[in-house]
Amino acid sequence: MNRKTLVAAVLGLALLAAVPLFTGNSYYVHMVGTIMIYAILLFGLDIVVGYTGQVSLGHAGLFGVGSYTAGVLFMKLGAPLWLIIPASVIVTAAFGALLALPALRVTGPYLAMVTLAFGTIIQILINEMTFLTEGPMGITIPKPSLAGFQLDERGFFWLVFALMVTSLVIVHRILRSQLGRAFEALRGSPVASDCMGVSVYRYKVYAFVISAGFAGLAGCLYAYSEQYISPNTYNFELTVLFLLAVIMGGRKTRSGALLGAAIIVILPNLLDDLATFRMVALGLAALIAVGAVVGVIKKKTTPKAMAIPVVGTMALAGFSFWLESITDWRLTIFGLMILFVVYYLQDGIVGFARSLFQTRKSGRHADPAGATTATGKDAVMMAANAGTAEAGGDLLVAKGVLMQFGGLKALNLVDLRIKRGTIHGLIGPNGSGKSTMMNVLTGIYVPTAGSIEFAGRSVVGRTSSDIALSGIARTFQNVQLFGEMTALQNVQVGLHHTFDSNIVDVSLHTPRYNREEKVATERGLGLLHFVGLGELATEEARNLPYGKQRLLEIARALALDPQLLLLDEPAAGLTAPDIKELISIIRKIRDHGITVILIEHHMDVVMSICDSVSVLDFGQKIAEGRPAEVQADEKVIEAYLGGTAA
Numbered sequence: 001m002n003r004k005t006l007v008a009a010v011l012g013l014a015l016l017a018a019v020p021l022f023t024g025n026s027y028y029v030h031m032v033g034t035i036m037i038y039a040i041l042l043f044g045l046d047i048v049v050g051y052t053g054q055v056s057l058g059h060a061g062l063f064g065v066g067s068y069t070a071g072v073l074f075m076k077l078g079a080p081l082w083l084i085i086p087a088s089v090i091v092t093a094a095f096g097a098l099l100a101l102p103a104l105r106v107t108g109p110y111l112a113m114v115t116l117a118f119g120t121i122i123q124i125l126i127n128e129m130t131f132l133t134e135g136p137m138g139i140t141i142p143k144p145s146l147a148g149f150q151l152d153e154r155g156f157f158w159l160v161f162a163l164m165v166t167s168l169v170i171v172h173r174i175l176r177s178q179l180g181r182a183f184e185a186l187r188g189s190p191v192a193s194d195c196m197g198v199s200v201y202r203y204k205v206y207a208f209v210i211s212a213g214f215a216g217l218a219g220c221l222y223a224y225s226e227q228y229i230s231p232n233t234y235n236f237e238l239t240v241l242f243l244l245a246v247i248m249g250g251r252k253t254r255s256g257a258l259l260g261a262a263i264i265v266i267l268p269n270l271l272d273d274l275a276t277f278r279m280v281a282l283g284l285a286a287l288i289a290v291g292a293v294v295g296v297i298k299k300k301t302t303p304k305a306m307a308i309p310v311v312g313t314m315a316l317a318g319f320s321f322w323l324e325s326i327t328d329w330r331l332t333i334f335g336l337m338i339l340f341v342v343y344y345l346q347d348g349i350v351g352f353a354r355s356l357f358q359t360r361k362s363g364r365h366a367d368p369a370g371a372t373t374a375t376g377k378d379a380v381m382m383a384a385n386a387g388t389a390e391a392g393g394d395l396l397v398a399k400g401v402l403m404q405f406g407g408l409k410a411l412n413l414v415d416l417r418i419k420r421g422t423i424h425g426l427i428g429p430n431g432s433g434k435s436t437m438m439n440v441l442t443g444i445y446v447p448t449a450g451s452i453e454f455a456g457r458s459v460v461g462r463t464s465s466d467i468a469l470s471g472i473a474r475t476f477q478n479v480q481l482f483g484e485m486t487a488l489q490n491v492q493v494g495l496h497h498t499f500d501s502n503i504v505d506v507s508l509h510t511p512r513y514n515r516e517e518k519v520a521t522e523r524g525l526g527l528l529h530f531v532g533l534g535e536l537a538t539e540e541a542r543n544l545p546y547g548k549q550r551l552l553e554i555a556r557a558l559a560l561d562p563q564l565l566l567l568d569e570p571a572a573g574l575t576a577p578d579i580k581e582l583i584s585i586i587r588k589i590r591d592h593g594i595t596v597i598l599i600e601h602h603m604d605v606v607m608s609i610c611d612s613v614s615v616l617d618f619g620q621k622i623a624e625g626r627p628a629e630v631q632a633d634e635k636v637i638e639a640y641l642g643g644t645a646a
Contacts (some may be wrong), residue, residue: 009255017161020154030225031269033157035261036164037221042245042257043171044214049243050251051175052207053187054107057239058099058115061122062212064234066092066219071139071229072132081144085163088220089213095122096212097205104204119239127231138230141223160221167214168254170507174210175252177506177517178492178499181485183207184252185493188482194464195442195474197497197560202465210503248341250348259349271334274326281320284337285313291352300355312340395420395564395595396441401450403436403619410436412619413450418564423586423596425610425627427603429639432616434599435477438568441597442474443467455563469497473562475553477569477599483542487533487552490541491524494559498523527555531585547578554585564595571602583609607631615639 019032041063048054069088073079079087103114126133133139143151144159151159174180182203185193190200223229241264249260270276292306316336323329345352396418403411411433418424426434439445441452443464452459459467473494482490498520501513528534531551536544541552550570557565567586571579579602586609590596600606606613606627613630615623617639623630630636 013165017158020157026153029153029157031265033153033160033225034222035258035265036160037218037225038242038245038261038265039258040164040167040221041215041218041242042249042261043167043254044211044218045242046246046251046253046257047171047175047183047207048211049246051180051183051187052204054104054204054208055112055243056115056208056211057112057236057243058118058122059211059215059242060234060236060239061119062092062096062099062215063219063222063238063242064122064126064229064231065095066216067223067229067234068126068133068139068219069216070220070223071141074141075134075139076132081146084144085217085220088216090216092216092219093209093213096209096215099212100205100208104201104208116236116239119234119236123231123234126234133231136231138228139223140228142227144224156224160225163217163221167217171214172254173506173509174503177513178496178501178520179203179206179503179506181489181493182496184485184489185482188484189480191444191464192476192480192482193493195444195468196494196556197465197468198493199463199465244338246348248338248345248348250350250352250354253348253350256348256350267337268330268334271326271330274320274323277323277326277333278317278320281313281317285310285317288313295355309340309345393420394418396452396454398441398452399450401437401440401452402448403433403440403445404448409619411440411447414616414619414621416614416621418595418597419612420563420595421590421593422611423590423598423609425606425613426597426599426616427601427606427613427630428616431618433619434616435568436619437616438474438566438597438599441467441566442472468560471561471563472566473557473560473564474566475550475557475568475570477572479546479549479553481541481549481552481556484540486538486540487528487544487555488521488524488537490552491527491556491559492520494556495520495523497560524559527558528552530558530588531555532581547574547581550574550578550582551585554589558589558594562594564597565589566597566599568599569601570598571600571605579605603631 020029048056066088069091070084073084099118182198245260245264250256288309292310295301398416401414440447499516505513615636622635623633
């Protein structure tokens with residue numbers, strides 16, 4: 001976070017804390033307090049929706065669990081606030097784990113349906129378990145006492161404010177740590193995440209449990225705020241509003257969560273009054289018009305792209321003055337405004353504002369503040385030291401590998417023997433099974449038959465993340481970078497295995513976490529310098545030229561400290577200078593003691609750097625040997641090079 005952003009955040013929070021000093025009206029104090037409570041929940045929900053890319057419709061149920069934990073503990077045991085708050089967080093996190101463990105084995109609409117069912121079940125249980133929850137009668141709970149003092153509306157407001165700021169800091173630290181990078185990687189490319197040693201399923205569950213904990217805290221505070229809770233509060237409408245708040249405010253931003261919370265609390269009330277609606281409509285039209293002009297001037301957007309938003313908001317303003325009563329149109333207008341934001345401002349209001357008013361950072365700038373850079377040699381030597389056996393011995397042995405999809409044999413009894421410290425080429429026509437072999441070696445596919453041993457241990461049946469952590473790293477035929485993350489962050493995902501610090505270390509920024517983060521930053525910069533991307537460390541991966549993206553994949557793979565590096569067509573789509581640079585980097589990797597399997601269609605690349613070559617055709621190995629021998633083989637010439645031997 002830069003200094004300007006930090007100053008703006010501190011000033012904004014100071015103004016928020018001062019709300020009770022500006023007004024003596026308890027209604028407005030309560031409303032702003034509700035916004036802060038919702039913001040706490042949205043901080044957590046954004047981890048699931050904004051970072052991991054999952055859609056949860058169960059957070060209203062988790063919100064209810066937190067509220068009823070507080071209500072039941074007070075009603076049944078008379079528990080104090082200092083006990084109720086952590087209990088609400090822990091109980092709700094446990095419910096989150098109970099939901100996540102089975103639910104996160106599915107994705108997309110199936111996950112949404114499972115979480116929706118969970119929310120419905122929670123509401124039914126609250127309603128039916130009268131011995132514990134009082135059922136439809138609800139639970140009354142007074143404002144809490146703190147240090148022997150009964151809190152009034154103002155005192156409770158400042159308690160909520162303190163807990164919201166604490167939640168904001170904790171979430172911000174989590175999302176800027178190795179945990180946040182792991183969560184964001186899941187959204188960018190689940191397959192690549194697994195192959196970087198970040199278990200997709202495990203970290204989805206982890207994200208959901210953390211999110212549930214914040215929902216529990218928000219639910220607890222909501223019970224005290226409203227002083228009465230009942231089952232009907234935690235319904236489907238509320239969970240949809242929470243989801244819309246994240247989308248409308250802007251995912252991956254804490255300011256977006258606060259804005260989204262304000263929208264779902266204030267806007268429905270503002271639409272009760274026609275005069276207020278007219279002011280809101282005029283303000284929205286003016287804001288979009290100014291934003292469109294700025295965006296076009298700065299070449300962030302085009303007049304055509306902004307035409308519908310500008311015309312639409314102006315039409316809404318005109319419509320507001322045509323109306324004589326808003327009562328019958330309230331829900332329709334609210335729905336249209338939500339639809340407009342979701343459809344035309346897909347990064348939310350905060351994301352839209354940032355895209356218009358922030359200048360684009362140059363791709364070439366200094367290393368992150370305070371970070372020194374490990375030399376490229378030092379960074380890669382850590383990977384080379386992973387293997388202890390002498391060069392020349394067998395590192396990977398595959399025997400009789402069969403990969404069958406229905407009646408298609410993508411790999412048909414293939415044998416492969418890879419020597420340590422060598423570059424082994426794997427070539428063949430399109431569809432010959434090369435990438436399938438890569439996927440089998442890295443656990444994406446489980447072979448139908450056959451054995452694969454790496455460093456004396458079988459890899460068959462193990463997860464991709466486990467195989468990656470054992471020393472096999474890879475790149476992909478189609479680039480699988482985490483596009484919204486910087487080049488350095490992409491490499492740091494590969495360095496995830498170097499962290500021992502847990503969520504407590506991250507939240508408190510303990511010396512252990514600070515030390516590990518510093519080392520990971522230095523090592524990541526060193527790997528970027530090794531592949532020639534040191535000056536592009538803070539550029540988003542999706543903005544890099546294609547050739548640089550290929551190099552970034554290699555740097556990220558090296559971060560795993562591999563003994564074996566699998567390169568899947570790294571020269572595809574590269575220019576001649578880029579290919580020359582790539583060949584130099586692959587040789588340096590081999591010189592550092594890392595074994596390489598190279599899939600490539602550029603025969604000049606294969607013949608110039610490979611120590612041995614295997615050739616596949618229709619899933620079968622048809623030749624193997626030194627490059628010159630393979631190049632002269634009649635079967636290879638006929639099957640791969642498209643001719644016959646002279």
